[in-house]
Amino acid sequence: MPHTFDLLVIGDANPDVVLGPLDEPLAFGQREQLVPTGLLTLGGSAAITACGAARLGLRVAIAGRVGDDEAGRFVRAALTDRGVDTAALRVDPNLSTPLTTVLTRADGDRAILTAAGTLDATGPEDVPEELLTRSRHVHAASYFLMPRLAKALPDLLGTARAHGAGTSLDTNDDPSGRWDPTGLAAVLPTVDVLLPNAQEALALARMPTGTPEQAAERLAAQGPLVVVKNGGEGAFAHDGRTVLRTRGIPARPLDTVGAGDSFDAGYLAALLAGESPGRALELAAACGALSTRAHGGTPAQPTWDEAVAAVARNGKNQ
Known part of the structure; x- marks a missing residue:
């Protein structure tokens, strides 16, 4: 049966209001603070990853839930x-679309405030089985924001795998700070590629004093290849036995919002293009770095040719 979609x-999919950089502490007491830039743009880890993959040339569909409102x-x-x-x-028809405000600082850090809206209600009924069985790869994002969907992921990803699809997961942050391993233990065996950043890897592995490499090894023992985004140091992949690394792509970021999601898109596009594991890491790092050229998660996402060119330039500079 032919595939309708590559990915x-x-x-999650929601509007982001990105404001900053803020050069002093956030003030309450009805004070108004001015920042240089503000942007209304598309947000949500799943939405940014989907857009990045489409920009790279993949046939992409998204499944989820929004409200019947202007934001949706x-x-x-x-x-x-x-x-x-x-x-x-x-x-x-009843719940609002999630809304997120991102407050950035000049050092690259940011604070994120999200009104959940439809997130809690999003569940397995929002994912048509036909898409699971007619896509080459299925990627899930923002695991901890959608508890009903998270509980159903083992079955959803299992169905996709049974029909020959690859699977991946980027849990993103856990706003509760609990990083409950119970549900994750059920879903990781159905995941081919886990895509945390370094801090998330440590939290997921429950290793607050370990290294990202040790955390990745522990997570890989549960089934997936663990591909860790490690900021300016680049990225690495751990299969439970060996570690493959790529250094970061030099960049002068205007905004790092969504860079990890653009990295995900690059890695998945390279995987689906049949690139080697090392090449996939390089292209993913390039996609993450190039996405920081503009404010917001999607405006500066690269094309495939742009990512390939960035990898080539980086190689010449080594």
């Missing part, structure tokens, strides 16, 4: 404009 992305219509239009199929992006 199905399951998860903004999200759908933004995804469609970037070439992502939104037929499976369900409209909830």
Whole structure:
């Protein structure tokens, strides 16, 4: 049976309001603080990854839930404009679309405030089985933001795998700070590639005093290849026995929001293109770095040719 899509992305999609950089502590007491830039853009880890993959040339669909409101219509239009199929992006008649405000600082750090809206209600009924069985790869994002969907992921990813699809997961942050391993223990054996950043890897492995490499080894023992985004130091992949590394792509970032999601898109696109593991890491690092050239997660996402050129330049400079 032919595949309808190269990539199905399951998860969150919402508007982001990105403000900053803030050069002093956030003040309450009804004080107004001025920042140099502000942007209304598409956000949500799943949405940013989907857009990045479409920009790289993949046929991409997204499954999830938004509200019947202006924010939901903004999200759908933004995804469609970037070439992502939104037929499976369900409209909830009662709940609002999630909304996120991102406050950035000049040092690259940021604070993120999210109104959950439809996130808690998003569940397995929002993921059509036809997409699971007709996509080459299925990627899930923001595991801890959608507890109903998270509980169903072992079955959803298992169905995709049974029909020959690859699977991947980027849990992103856990706002509760609990990093409950119970559900994760069930889902990791159904995941081919786990894509945390270094801090997330340590939290997922419950190793607060360990190294990212040790955390990745522990996570890989549960099944997936663990690909860790490690900021300016680049990235590495751990299969439980060996570690493969790539150094970071030099960049002068305007905004790092969504860079990890663009990295995910690059890695998955390279994987689906049949690139070697080392080459996939290089291309993913390039996609993450190039996405920081503009404010917001999607405006500066690279094309495949741009990512390839960045890898080539980096190689010449080694």
